[in-house]
Amino acid sequence: MPGLNSRPMPSSAYTPELIDQFGRRVDYIRLSITDRCDFRCVYCMGDDMVFLPREDVLSLEECARLVRTFVTLGVSKVRITGGEPLVRKNALTLFQEVGRLPGLRELTMTTNGSQLERYAHDLKKAGLSRINISMDSLDPERFRKITRVGDLDKVLRGIQAAKDAGFTHIKLNTVLMRGINDTEAIPLLEFAIQHSLDIAFIEEMPLGEVDHSRGDTYVSNQATLTLLQAHFPLISSTETTGGPARYWRVAHTNTRVGFISPHSHNFCEACNRVRITCKGELYLCLGQENKVDLMPLLRDHPHDDQPLREAIIASMQIKPKGHDFDLRRQAPSVIRFMSQTGG
Structure with missing residues (x-):
């Protein structure tokens, strides 16, 4: 693959080694490949965002090396x-490179859906197995208000393109906000x-300074579940997709309803994931500032992965027991925006 030089590893090299100090095995990473977005969602970004210069962002080659x-x-x-x-230029080449890695069970993506009409077919061919699509409203005017610039019809065409490409278990991610879109749980x-x-309902997370009070807009997932149970036959499920969502089945349908509840139900006891920003910062917890900078190791040791491996293994000892979200605080729990950490 031009520009993404793969270095195959023998099958014997795939030995689980990422165990944190609480005995949790980390087998799932979320890698952000850009802080840029063609939307400006009100819970994810400030009104006037300043994005990183190119030299401060991991190259696609570095992203592929990290994943390997x-x-x-x-x-x-x-x-x-x-x-x-x-929106990252040549992003498809990264999916093609990662999608063929031996030892990788599942390659997934979180997207706003705006580019799926163009890329869904090629992403399926590249080995992408599942797609999460962020969508917070079915009302075009409200959708534009939440995203500041988004076109709902474009996202709906993207969802159809993903279905036409053969993706199954497409999941919508929805953040309900009181006074903004909290009336849309049933229509969605x-x-x-x-x-x-x-569909997964996600409680709004206190990440970054935004132009509304999260304490005022907070909608608990318990309230959403209670509302939905009054209108739909929901059956509790033990299913998991490897993330923090707790699922219910809608009887006599193919739909699962998930709830990701960082406030009302701390899901950290079984946390199996870490996040890597587009700057190469390895965050051991979404809601804490514990991190390891991996970019210098990538750039100082371009032909030797051992320092990188050692830093990743050592980082497990600073992975915290859990996050600490508290809407009673005036300041956000974490200063960085969700768009900077990666969704």
Whole structure:
């Protein structure tokens, strides 16, 4: 693959080694490949964002090298995120490179759906197995208000393109906000059922300074679940996709409803994931500042992965027990925006 030089590893190299101080095995990474996005969602970005210069962002070659290294350490699931990953120039080449790695069980992506009409077919061919699509409203005017610039019709065409390309278990990710879109839980689930999609409701996370009070807009997932149970036959499920969502099945349909509840239910006891920003910062927890800078190791040792491997293994000892989200604070729990950490 031009520009992404693969260095195959023998199968014996794939030995799980990433065990944190609490005995949790890390086998899932979320890698952001850009902080840029063609949307400006109100819970994800400030109104006037300043994006990173190119030299401060991992190259696609460095992204591929990071993923290969993590896979040799037992990681079997990789999620590519952003910003919006598909606005990154030549992003498809990274999916093609990662999608053929031996030892990788699942390659997934989180996207706003705006570019899927163009890329869905090629992403499927590259080995992408599942797609999460962030969508917070079915009302075009409200959708534009939440995203500041987004076109709902373009996202809906992207969802259809993903279905046409053969993706199954497409999942919508929805953040409900009181006074903004909290009336849409039922219509969104009806849409998911109609189109044989899954949907996950995510409590708004206090990441970065935004132009509204998260304490005022917070909607608990318990309230959403109670509302949905009054309108749909929901059956509790033990299913998992490897992330923090707790799932319910909608009886007599193909749809699952997930709830990711960082406030009302701390899901950290079984945390199996770490995040890597587009700057190469390895964050051991979404809601804490514990991190290791991997970019210098990539650039100082371009032909030797051992320092990188050692740093990743050592980082497991600073992975915290859990996050500490508290909406009673005036300041956000974490200063960096979600778009900077990766969705």
